[in-house]
Amino acid sequence: MYCTNCGHQLEQDDRFCRSCGGSQFPQPRTPGSDPVEQLHHVLPVGAPLMALLAGYLGLFSVLILPAPFAIIAGIVGLRQIKTGPHKYGTLRCWTGIVMGGIFTALVPVLLIIS
Numbered sequence: 001m002y003c004t005n006c007g008h009q010l011e012q013d014d015r016f017c018r019s020c021g022g023s024q025f026p027q028p029r030t031p032g033s034d035p036v037e038q039l040h041h042v043l044p045v046g047a048p049l050m051a052l053l054a055g056y057l058g059l060f061s062v063l064i065l066p067a068p069f070a071i072i073a074g075i076v077g078l079r080q081i082k083t084g085p086h087k088y089g090t091l092r093c094w095t096g097i098v099m100g101g102i103f104t105a106l107v108p109v110l111l112i113i114s
Helices: 035-039 049-063 067-083 090-113
Strands: none
Touching (some): 049 067
């Protein structure tokens, strides 16, 4: 049997690693015990930069100019989120993609009307 923290070889009945002192019993994880898990819906904790950028560009897409950039940032942000298991910000990315798409599609309509 080997230590789950450092890989040191352990005896069968060891509860703690003799090398690093790490417990060999998995700690139960209760929902909401991780502070990042609690805050990632409200604060931009654990979100890649492109996810944040996509969210803000999506909100400012009302001004038409940032709309295409919001789509690009949203797509890049989603790709970054897929690379890490504990990265958040999917909603921000989708906000950028949807809002950017809506206001990018409005540009031809506004040009035709005017």
